[in-house]
Amino acid sequence: MSDLLRTPLYDLHVGLGAKMVPFAGYEMPVQYALGVMKEHVHTRTKAGLFDVSHMGQVRIDGAPYADVAAAVETLIPVNAMGLGEGRQRYGLFTNEDGGIEDDLMFANRGDHMLMVVNAACKDADIARLKAALEPVLTVxxxxxxxxxxxxxxxxxxxxxxxxxxxxDMKFMDVATVELVGVDCWISRSGYTGEDGYEISVPEAQAVALTEALLAHDDVEAIGLGARDSLRLEAGLCLYGHDIDSGTSPVEAGLTWAIQKVRRAGGDRAGGFPGADRILQEFDDGASRKRVGLLPEGRAPMREGVPLFADETSPECIGQITSGGFGPTVERPVAMGYVSVEHSNIGSVVFGELRGKRLPLTVASLPFTPANFKR
Structure with a gap:
């Protein structure tokens, strides 16, 4: 742990009795005194506060937003140019083979683009942006x-x-708002399937803001354990698990993130890494598909469990990429990839666990409805 980085809230976490664990190069709270199950339920029913300071925040400027967006569109298969001021959108860095290098959020802040990337990928993402955009733009x-x-x-x-x-903010709005006497950059978004906000606050005021929110009777500190079970119930991908450099957006079921203007026939079709594969899969389909999975019984099936079409076939048809117990739905849930012929809702596949094959039913995602403020 001595080699790990710490967020500005580290001492506060320790003071709150958090169990700290290594995560993406940081010491991060996995749970507090409530425990993962109660933290999960509290977030679904009231409000949970998460430290996500380990993630990468990046400003891109040096030209009008339209020019910044046009340049960024050479790296992501997303309509950045069509994003209105004060709005945010989900995006993907893709590679030349059509795989996903990272997923991200980006916002039109008027005179610049603000991007938030995953902690484990941020150094590579920043290097990618600098190599592609500088010196014309500034990253x-x-x-x-x-x-x-x-x-x-x-x-x-x-x-x-x-x-x-x-x-007054709606889902995916972004704004600069004064909180605890300082300007904060706020988006109405999150990673739980619930309504909520992500708040970028100057480091010096981070503890004061966190303590002010925790003083509210309905707010509790929530760790990485519940963050993972919340996003799994919400059917949201975790980079490095459900999506990676070998997974295409079509396989991952993220076609909704690629607007029509960037697809075949659109005004700005292609022009991003891996476009040939990704646009072909839009037309012809992919050979495998990310699906929801419901194991029978009460025992979760976790990442890495191989999947088979029946109890005896030697041919592996897929693998679980995320799995655990869903406190809201009160049963085990999982996500994974299966060959497209086994991906229909209601299909039964078998996971091999300790030499025994156990049934799972292919289910629609998410496992619990989204509660965003549209």
Missing amino acids: TPITDRALIALQGPLAEVALATLNPIVA
């Missing part, structure tokens, strides 16, 4: 701000006690 990693997420049906109520203007 600046933001290292003096923390990032926290407030998630749950009462997130709006809790955050509005610090500034009522946040109640």
Whole structure:
């Protein structure tokens, strides 16, 4: 642990009794005194506060937003140019083979683009951006701000006690809002399937803001354990597990993230890494597909479990990429990839666990409905 980085909230986590674990090069809280199960339920029913300061925040500027977006579109298969000011969108870095190098969020902040990338990929992502965009544009990693997420049906109520203007924001809106006497960059988004906000706050005020939110009766600190079970129930991909450099957006079921303007026949079709494979899979389909999976019984099936069509066939048809117990749905849930002929909802496949094959039913995603404020 001595080689790991710490977020500006490290001492606060320790003071709250968090169990700290290594994650993406940082010491991060996996759970607090409530425990993973209760933290998960609290977020679904009230509001949970997450430290996500380990993620990468990046500013891209040096030209009008339209020019920045046009340049970024050479790296992502997403309509960046069509994103309105004060709005945010989900995106993907792809490689020449059509695989996903990282997933990300980017926002139109008027005079610049603000991007948030995954912690484990941020050094590679920043290098990719600099190599492709500089010196025409400027790519600046933001290292003096923390990032926290407030998630749950009462997130709006809790955050509005610090500034009522946040109640006017809709899903994927971004704004600069004063909280605890300092300008914060807020998006109405998150990684739990619940309504909520992600808040970039100057490092010096990170503890004050976190403590102000935790002072609200309905807000609890939530660790990585519940963050993972929440996103799994919400059917959201975890980079390095459900998506990676060998997984295409079509295989992953992320076609919704590639707007029509970037697809075949669109005004700005192609022009991104891996376009040949990705656009062909749009037309012809992929050979495998990410699906929801419901194991029978109460025992979860976790990442790495191989999947088979029946109890005796030697041919592996896929693999679980995320799995665990879903506290909201009160049963084990999983996601994984299966060959397309076995991907229909209701199909039964078999996971091999300790030499025994056990049935799972292919299910639609998400396992629990999204609760975003549209």
